[in-house]
Amino acid sequence: MRYWLMKTEPTSYSIDDLAREGATSWTGVRNYQARNFMRDDMKVGDGVLFYHSSCPEPGIVGLAEVSDAAHPDPTQFDARSKYFDPASRPDAPRWVNVEIKLVRRTRLLPLEELRAYPELAAMPLLQRGNRLSITPVTAAEWRFLQKKLK
DNA sequence: GCCAACGTTGGC
């Protein structure tokens, strides 16, 4: 059982969308490090911090969990998709996605507040220049955040 | 394999 933080721009997919749908396919990831986390490490039942980025109030807005393991991302083969990858072949898919489902909404826990807790200082999200959309969360960070999100 | 150029991310 591991824990993760997943970033999304709410203008493209928000906690409201997840609340309405209940679950979603995490398609469109086109970064090898993030793909490798999904492919190699993310298991059904893993905990997910759902984070809004590139918006007026960046921060954690919900808790989710992995509801299905990685499988080939269909958008890579769809020529009309913005995530189309002409170099990827169906017999050797380059990109995968997991599924996540909502556990519950939380209050907005702003980036600014995350930065203020020494207990969270090692989170990749908070490191300068970090852009990775999926990052691991330690068990200690997860427990700490559960209390802050009660 | 190096590395400059370019594109993207994301907070501010």
Next chain:
DNA sequence: GCCAACGTTGGC
């Protein structure tokens, strides 16, 4: 809109 940071691309 700015810009720092980083990943990817492609010529050599």
